[in-house]
Amino acid sequence: MNFVIPRYTKSMMCAAVLSLFLAGCASSPKDNTSSAAPLSPSPSASAPAATPVSTPVPTVAPTPSPTPSNPTAGLSLDEKLGQMILAGIDGYSVNANTQALISTYHVGGIILYKPNVKDSNQLVSLVNELKQKNAKNKQPLWIGVDEEGGRVTRLPEELQKTPTNQEIGKTNNKTYAYNIGNLIGSELRAYGLNVDFAPVLDINSNPKNPVIGDRSFGANAAVVNVMGIQEMKGLRDQQITSVVKHFPGHGDTSVDSHVGLPIVQNDLDRLRKLELIPFAEAFKQDADAVMVAHILLPKVDGQNPASMSKKIMTDLLRKEMGFQGVIMTDDMTMGAIEQNYDISASAVKSVLAGANVIMVGHDYNKVVKVIEALRQAVQDKRIPMETIDQSVARIQKLKQKYKLKDESVGSVDVAALNQAVKKVLSTK
Secondary structure, eight states, X not given: OOOOOOBOOGGGGGGOOOOOOOOOOSOOGGGOOOSOOOOOOOOOOOOOOOOOOOOOBOSSXXXXXXXXXXXXXXXXXXHHHHHTEEXXXXXXXXXXXXXXXXXXXXXXXXXXXXXXXXXXXXXXXXXXXXXXXXXTSSSOOEEEXXXXXXXXXXXXXXXXXXXXXXXXXXXXXXXXXXXXXXXXXXXXXXXXXXXXXXXXXXXXXXXTOSSSGGGSSOSOHHHHHHXXXXXXXXXXXXXXXXXEEEETOOTTOSSOTTXXXXXXXXXXXXXXXXXXXXXXXXXXXXXXXXXXXXXXXXXXXXXXXXXXXXXXXXXXXXXXXXXXXXXXXXXXXXHHHHTXXXXXXXXXXXXXHTOSEEEEOSOHHHHHHHHHHHHHHHHTXXXXXXXXXXXXXXXXXXXXXXXXXXXXXXXXXXXXXXXXXXXXXXXX
16 A cells, blocks of 8 residues: 655745654674663553555755754764764673773764673673773763564563564554553663664565564554654653664565665655655654665665665755754674675765764674774765764764763662563553
8 A cells, every 4th residue: 555745845845844754673693770660651642543644755955953063072083983883792791892992992882682681680780881981981872772572672581572563563552552662661771771773664565575574563654654653752751762764664675684685676756655654754753863774776776775875865864854863874794785895985985975873783893994994084085074073963962862871770670670561561
C-alpha cells in the first residue's frame, strides 16, 4: 500500500514546518545505580488507526536555527575529530587500547556489543570505568547500545527480554509501544547507558529481506510510523538519546549490509510514498539523531551508498527534509563498506557528504586509521574546518540537551527491572 506525500513549492518554503524524513543497526555478525529508574507515565491516547502521515514534504531547507558564533572554541583539532567518532571496544573492561581511544583520541562515544557484556555487575563496572577514564576530557561520553528488543539486545541475559518490534506492531497500540520504549530507556539508564540506536523505522516491505524482518514494526507504513515514534518518545522521556534508523529505509533489501552492499532500485518518488514516511514523522517530532544505512540506491545516487552520498545526506535529509539533528553512519566495519571501499577514504567521503558522526564498531586499529584519515584531510584542506566545527556544534548541542555527565551509577536491582518488564507486558 502506498501513501503519497505531496511536495511543497518554493513559494511555500517559509510555511514548511515539518522536519522529514537508517543498516542492520550498528550490530555486527561478530556478536549476534541504584534500582531501576521509574517509568514515566504512558500517553493517554488510545490505539491509532493505521493511516498515513499527511504532512507534505518541503523541497527546500528551512532556515537553520542560529548557533553560537564559536561553539567549539577551546577544542583542539584532535578533540573535535574525536567527538565525531563512535568507537567499538574489546573485552569486558577498559584495556590499553580503550584507554588510548579515550585519553589520546578523545572519542565522543563508545558502542557496546554482546561481547562487551557478561552480566549486570560487569556491565555497570565497565560503564563506570569508561566514564571515569573520560572525566578529564572536555566533553562527556556517549555510551550506547543497539537495544531494539527481541533478538537484537545487548543487555545482560538475566533481564527478561522485551518483544520484537513486529509483535509490538501487531498490537497497533501506541500506548503499549510508548511503554516498551520507556521501559527499555529505564533499563539503559539503570546501567548508566545514555544512547540507544533504536527504534528501527524500516518498513518490512520485502519478504526476502535477510536482516530486518521482525526488527520492523511491520509492512504497513502507518503502523511503523506510529509505533516507532511512540517508542522513540518513551526512550526520550527516560533521558536516553534515541537514534532512529536506517535512513532512507532498509526494509526493501535482499542483502544483509553486514555482509555485502545492498542495492535498492527505488527512486525518490517511491521513497517519499513509503520508506520515508516514518522518518518524516520522527523528524517532525524532533528526533535527535538518525543513522544512515550502507545501501546503494542507483536511481538516487549511482556512485555512493547512502552513508557516503551528499545527495542523500545533504540534499534529501538536510535540505529537502529539514532535519537539523545529528547524522550518524552505520558501522563502517560492516561488509557493505569493507568489501567494496577503503574505510579511510569512506570516512572522509561521509563527512564531506554530511555525516556528523562516523561509527567504527570493531577493531582499534581501524578506529585510529579513520581518525588519522580525517585529520589528514583537514590538514590538506580537503575537509573544511567549518564542516568539522558544524558537526561538533551539533554533537555538543545534543549532549547538552540531555545534560550528559560522566557520573557513575550504583548496582542494578535486576529483580525490580524484571518486575517492570512483566508489568508492561501485561498491558499488551
